[in-house]
Amino acid sequence: xxxxxxxxxxxxxxxxxxxxxxxxxxxxxxxxxxxxxxxxxxxxxxxxxxxxxxxxxxxxx
Numbered sequence: 001x002x003x004x005x006x007x008x009x010x011x012x013x014x015x016x017x018x019x020x021x022x023x024x025x026x027x028x029x030x031x032x033x034x035x036x037x038x039x040x041x042x043x044x045x046x047x048x049x050x051x052x053x054x055x056x057x058x059x060x061x
Contacts, residue, residue, distance in 0.1 A: 008042070015049035017042070027052070 003020035010016050014030040021039075025045040028051050029037045037052075039045050 008045070010051075011046070011049045013049065013053045017045045017049070026028055029056070031056075
């Protein structure tokens with residue numbers, strides 16, 4: 001990633017949120033930890049978590 005990560009939080013669906021030293025947020029899912037997405041704000045990080053969960057539900061159908 002290039003920047004150090006600090007743990008911010010986790011949603012109930014297993015989505016993990018970290019903050020880079022650059023100020024951006026990194027979002028991943030505990031079942032797919034290598035697929036990370038970078039976003040600019042914490043609100044965007046939570047929205048990305050919702051998208052990741054919807055993708056997982058769609059794939060399971």
